Amino acid sequence: MGSSVADLPHPFDPLSLAEIETAITTVKKAHGDVFFNVVALHEPRKAEMTAWLAAPETAPRPKRVADLAVIAPGGKVYDALVTLDEPKIIKWELLDGEQPIITMEELQLVEHIVRSDPKVIEQCILSGVPEGEMEKVFCDPWTIGYDERYGSSVRLQQAFMYYRPNIDDCQYTFPLDFCPIYAADKKEIIAIDIPKVRRPLSKAPPINYHPAAVEAQGGHRKDLTPINVTQPEGVSFQVKGREIEWQNWKFHIGFSYREGIVLNNITFNDKGNVRPIFFRLSLAEMVVPYGNPEHPHQRKHALDQGEYGAGYMANSLSLGCDCKGSIHYLDAHFPTQAGGVRTIKNAICIHEEDSGILFKHTDFRDDSVIVTRGRKLIVQQIFTAANYEYVVAWVFHQDGTIQPEIKLTGILNTYAMDPEEDTHGWGTQVYPGVNAHNHQHLFCLRIDPNVDGPDNTVFMTDAVPSEAPVGSPENFYGNGFYAKRTKLATTGEAMTQYNGATSRTWDICNTSKLHPYSKKPSSYKLVSREVPGLLPKEGSLVWKRAAFARHAVHVTKYRDDQLWPAGRHVPQTSGEPSKGITEWIGDGSESVDNTDIVLWHTFGLTHFPAPEDFPIMPAEPMTLLLRPRHFFASNPVMDVPPSYSSTPSQLLANGSGVLDAADKISKLAFPNGNGANGASCCSTNGATNGN
């Protein structure tokens, strides 16, 4: 190859536009026209990658390989690998009864076919859609999930049906009660699921959030003044390709069609010692089970990442709307089914924010004080899964904490109801004629830890009272309590649930590296408090298909390509047997003690809709923390410049030497108004005697 090493992609980089084209051309040459559902980075083997990261000048550079899933005429599905340096197909494997991810293009096709299907038209008219108004009928196509009547050999979608009285109306206000089933190979509707009790098209007035609708309701509020965020001296982070450095952190930002943002080789420069923390972090899968048990709603349980892809569904982000301040963007390139390449510009945004007080302490004796403000770095994407939007942010803090944060917004999935109908508690009437079913949003965070090296062990920690009774010598006053640590030594032992009562956390430890003071292992603690159990029952379709959601935590031994806990090809899996994580756990006897492991954490929330969520949901946040514990010698942010610092000796010297580095841009809201006091920064606690 003619390019210099500096021009080569980083081995973790997603495939470039040119690499995708190379892979496609290579396959087309050998196999003619096929549909390209996946053309993505085949991630470097960890052993090779680790060797290269340790010695990039001397170790062999991992080769670039494309990972493909294609559909050939007749619906035959192939997994393939293509080397890119010297284009060559090194794997071409026919699959049996597996369906690759559904692309945006496949989803886009269905609505057109639904609209012209005579049986669908008949059902629309029966429901109350005026004749000749099929262009006002819309559908959200989802994979069928799994339907025991059809199995997995025919590629299917189910179409959730809606009506728009006018072109700009929100169709989720007008759901239809039947569900056509679409077969991809024939491009036709093969069946329609029609409920026993029919629910006619709602006659309620439209409710919309677009400006014209708001104008008709009295207009937008006019009392919000701008808040400007600027960084006149530029940002504090540096980017080289897709590697970023900020506040001792360094990591690589990948982007996968499945998981969206993938963070690799996360290290922290601890006073010159570059310490590994995570080899790879991502949201690896999710499931949104709906709780209405009536047929065919059991099929509503999107495994959005495996079935549609958080990368494929990524929004193109824009300055001043999705992101505020000084923003760096990264694009994403994906194949089109026909063998082109599409680019999502600005699929990832990266920026800094002030994060309030990082630490503060005042000595009550003399009011000597330090106050230091914190900063955070946010790597963010948004993806649209039909009705819902997911805002996924990876927040890095200066103190070594990583905080994945998800906000839910967008629109509820809705179903038709008679306004006087009883929802039987399975849903809520959020607007006349609109039934929003109960559902959960469960996310699987894949943590490939590297806490001071690849060999790590997970401990479960519970806050519990002393076992000794009140009045006993060991616990006379009854106040004793401690952190009970349980080693999760095997994949079986590691299948653990959340316990809110004991504030349960999980510690990812390097037991070979004890802290010099605490004598406890160097660790990162998973602190997660939004951890509902999977509500669909054991043995249910969801329970079978989304095994990762059965426990809050699973731990498996690291193996290459074990990335996605519901399996590689998720659409139309039956869960019998369950793919992915259950296979990797096996009989539960494998050791995950002091070896290269992966921790899978399922968190999320249970959503019982309310009218406030309609017609569009105010963002609902959830978050968790990965915190360094016994990892740093001491507080790792003492060297962040304080805004103000005074010491006892400086105060005794009438303030000589006091550091006042307060932001001089901030100002009083009402400089001449009531109650506003322009006290100089932190100078005293302001205590004065009135007499």
Next chain:
Amino acid sequence: MGSSVADLPHPFDPLSLAEIETAITTVKKAHGDVFFNVVALHEPRKAEMTAWLAAPETAPRPKRVADLAVIAPGGKVYDALVTLDEPKIIKWELLDGEQPIITMEELQLVEHIVRSDPKVIEQCILSGVPEGEMEKVFCDPWTIGYDERYGSSVRLQQAFMYYRPNIDDCQYTFPLDFCPIYAADKKEIIAIDIPKVRRPLSKAPPINYHPAAVEAQGGHRKDLTPINVTQPEGVSFQVKGREIEWQNWKFHIGFSYREGIVLNNITFNDKGNVRPIFFRLSLAEMVVPYGNPEHPHQRKHALDQGEYGAGYMANSLSLGCDCKGSIHYLDAHFPTQAGGVRTIKNAICIHEEDSGILFKHTDFRDDSVIVTRGRKLIVQQIFTAANYEYVVAWVFHQDGTIQPEIKLTGILNTYAMDPEEDTHGWGTQVYPGVNAHNHQHLFCLRIDPNVDGPDNTVFMTDAVPSEAPVGSPENFYGNGFYAKRTKLATTGEAMTQYNGATSRTWDICNTSKLHPYSKKPSSYKLVSREVPGLLPKEGSLVWKRAAFARHAVHVTKYRDDQLWPAGRHVPQTSGEPSKGITEWIGDGSESVDNTDIVLWHTFGLTHFPAPEDFPIMPAEPMTLLLRPRHFFASNPVMDVPPSYSSTPSQLLANGSGVLDAADKISKLAFPNGNGANGASCCSTNGATNGN
């Protein structure tokens, strides 16, 4: 009175400087020189206040009354009330064995006395403090909590002892192992608790966070560029006295010596209909139990608000350090013990922040999109409780959500240890010779609800699977789940624990007001996920004294003056019988169904220290939500101006009419750098075909 009505204080206003002086003068005239521990607003009777709020022009204005607690010579404690319009003592009641709150002045006295006490000096020397260095010995005086050897008739403090090798060193690095007990009336040390196993003064080098110390370790990091936040057109809120209006919210901001910020009469203007939500919100009490069962550490369980006061301990906040942007401040006035008045300037800060995406939705068919950014209002204070700082923020969101948020920072309470000693799991060696004991921070949020009126009912809601088994007709696929609601009809039934497994929430409902669509009662939902149980056991000293912490939720019938759940006078309460909330709950039979109620919610965290927390703790946040559910007809923020909006018809008309109101201040981090794309706002999802 000569002033016009407009000049009169709002009945919820804290006492003004002049009012405090009036109360003090009145008492002094009648009773001579006494110590003024409390001179505060005696809050208006709710019945009078409600009548006046409903008709301020015609109903009688609630009178201003001062609430006092004074200590007369000989340690006699009196509760008193003084009317302020016509100064008059209307209550003067001698208490028996009760100790009022400890003032900052009382705390300040102890160190001086400790330093000159011969027995303390002897112990210091024994511990290894060089002779003649008593000015390097420091103590954090705490109330004794409760010690069965002394009871409650003598006013006591316990002194946690430390040493500073040099004046600017952090003394918490050098704890001493004994604990003097100070009697306030005699101003002397009456005893010293000395452990059986002695732990000599640490010889470890000091570890400090002040700039000179950081300089000696390599200096502050230099790679942080400024982030400026400005509001060139001013803030979006309006303040009249202590009443604030912002984004349909209106409320009064009080400040109490006990609770700090008190929010009263919180209403939301719902399209012209001003709807009451909360009559009063505050953090009413807290307890920080430490988990080391060895004597005398059981006495370490500060009820900081009842024993010292979140108001009394408030920091004076300063622009550009504690607060960034355009800030409005409110001061606080408190008595001095001798009968003066001290002012804490800027005790409360108020400002707005951008809060990211408020809602967004993209239609995947045509990329028509709306994106609207949110805003929050933050009312904040910080208080220093000896070693710890608590940053308490009340965050108001545009969608009707109120989010109390607490950050912990400051310094760990530390105890001496031999570096080779086993902490037996009751604490962590965070630095050589420094044992930081396990502890909890438990806060009691007092919610006096007024959800569409004073008569409310609390329901407990659990997310549970359908009872019907998989395969049964009612739950064939096993996916059914629902929100199980349990009415808490009596004070006894309302004593409820948190359940993380069912994502338990509590709904404060107005059962007389059903939502027109959902048919469910208008409500505010308490969503709280940091809810550890009280770890000290049933029957323990903490369990007896801090009864509010026994359950996540208690509900009582509203009665005037039932403000503080550990009782009015907290220092040296034995918990036998328990004061406050247990008295108000009584035998558990009182109805709290559809009546004026108060909900008490205990939340917080369990803190197992780690070296990262030392010598100063990076701020650790915790938060909860009060969310409107079935309260608004629909999403209440649709009228917030979007940053960008396009509709299907506008896109068909080549973008004519598309609204682009993106913030024009935001910019690319690297305008000419790699990977940066200046796509116009939200214009398309950027999908382009490569061939």
